[in-house]
Amino acid sequence: xSGTREAIAEAARRLFAERGYDRTTIRAVAEGxxxxxxxxxxxxxxxxxxxxxxxxxxxxxxxxLPELLGGDTETLGVRVARFLVETLESGQGRSRVTGLVRAAxxxxxxxxxxxxxxxxxxxxxxxEALGVPDAAFRAALIGSQVVGLTMTRYIVGVExxxxxxxxxxxxxIAPTLQRYLLGPLG
Amino acid sequence: xSGTREAIAEAARRLFAERGYDRTTIRAVAEGxxxxxxxxxxxxxxxxxxxxxxxxxxxxxxxxLPELLGGDTETLGVRVARFLVETLESGQGRSRVTGLVRAAxxxxxxxxxxxxxxxxxxxxxxxEALGVPDAAFRAALIGSQVVGLTMTRYIVGVExxxxxxxxxxxxxIAPTLQRYLLGPLG
Numbered sequence: 001x002s003g004t005r006e007a008i009a010e011a012a013r014r015l016f017a018e019r020g021y022d023r024t025t026i027r028a029v030a031e032g033x034x035x036x037x038x039x040x041x042x043x044x045x046x047x048x049x050x051x052x053x054x055x056x057x058x059x060x061x062x063x064x065l066p067e068l069l070g071g072d073t074e075t076l077g078v079r080v081a082r083f084l085v086e087t088l089e090s091g092q093g094r095s096r097v098t099g100l101v102r103a104a105x106x107x108x109x110x111x112x113x114x115x116x117x118x119x120x121x122x123x124x125x126x127x128e129a130l131g132v133p134d135a136a137f138r139a140a141l142i143g144s145q146v147v148g149l150t151m152t153r154y155i156v157g158v159e160x161x162x163x164x165x166x167x168x169x170x171x172x173i174a175p176t177l178q179r180y181l182l183g184p185l186g
Numbered sequence: 187x188s189g190t191r192e193a194i195a196e197a198a199r200r201l202f203a204e205r206g207y208d209r210t211t212i213r214a215v216a217e218g219x220x221x222x223x224x225x226x227x228x229x230x231x232x233x234x235x236x237x238x239x240x241x242x243x244x245x246x247x248x249x250x251l252p253e254l255l256g257g258d259t260e261t262l263g264v265r266v267a268r269f270l271v272e273t274l275e276s277g278q279g280r281s282r283v284t285g286l287v288r289a290a291x292x293x294x295x296x297x298x299x300x301x302x303x304x305x306x307x308x309x310x311x312x313x314e315a316l317g318v319p320d321a322a323f324r325a326a327l328i329g330s331q332v333v334g335l336t337m338t339r340y341i342v343g344v345e346x347x348x349x350x351x352x353x354x355x356x357x358x359i360a361p362t363l364q365r366y367l368l369g370p371l372g
Contacts, residue, residue: 020292022208104342105291106206111342118344140338140347141358147342148334152326156290156297156333158304161326171372172327176362186357 017095021103061122077178118143141180203281207289263364304329327366
């Protein structure tokens with residue numbers, strides 16, 4: 001039975017990532033998973049509850065902080081950039097993050113989840129741990145670059161950013177993240 | 187009669203910006219403008235044609251390039267950041283750009299318009315005029331920060347970025363744009 005639940009979650013994740021929140025229906029998810037609609041509702045409830053369940057990150061963001069903070073602060077931007085790009089390049093991570101960002105454009109619950117990731121689950125805990133001034137503003141600026149990268153590279157498909165090697169993306173955005181984390185804000 | 191056309195365009199622009207593409211209907215636009223649905227169709231055609239008409243920028247992006255390129259290259263990032271933030275802070279610009287970015291998350295035609303703005307109408311002509319290597323990649327990176335700023339500050343509402351003074355936003359993102367325009371990409 002947990003195989004069925006996972007098949008529904010997989011179909012939902014794929015559809016939310018590909019079509020966005022508004023164009024994904026319980027019916028399409030059921031068809032995608034080869035099950036009856038009633039089973040989707042049984043396992044996940046409403047479309048919004050299904051969405052919240054399946055776009056949760058495949059790890060606890062809080063758990064990666066010690067690893068990111070563990071090395072040299074001068075290369076923190078590179079570590080954060082690499083961690084984010086690796087998440088977005090993995091099948092598990094990409095469908096969840098693109099599904100979430102795509103939905104955040106129109107669905108208040110998804111927008112709330114994005115705000116929460118930036119302001120209390122990943123970026124603000126990171127900047128707060130660094131003891132820098134303007135920690136909350138810095139976290140939001142990091143969020144702006146990461147949300148923008150997700151939109152342009154993975155959702156809108158702006159070339160050549162959409163097809164360039166992941167390491168080139170890491171190298172290009174790392175100095176931006178480094179300054180938002182620890183540098184002067186102007 | 188052009189008053190009616192403009193009233194429809196205004197209502198459509200506001201609804202696309204507030205609700206997104208999928209949740210905006212011809213019927214709601216007609217109600218918002220206080221006219222019959224048939225009149226909306228008469229003036230603008232389909233919902234997609236209406237969308238394309240009303241989210242066009244209030245100026246020709248091509249026309250601002252000479253002004254941006256006119257000064258010192260060391261302060262180009264500041265000029266581009268200020269120009270973009272001023273566009274987003276103006277009523278005219280904000281509803282068009284947020285409407286476009288919001289829709290680009292789910293609507294292929296809006297995604298195409300965003301790609302076109304980055305790769306042929308604003309950012310690529312700017313980086314090409316500078317004669318820098320990797321001009322197209324640089325343009326896409328600028329697009330990633332600008333789309334991300336639009337999403338986080340104006341659509342998703344990530345605090346404190348959402349309510350901070352526009353000049354603080356210009357100061358914070360200008361060095362990012364300066365490096366994407368002219369600096370080392372890593």
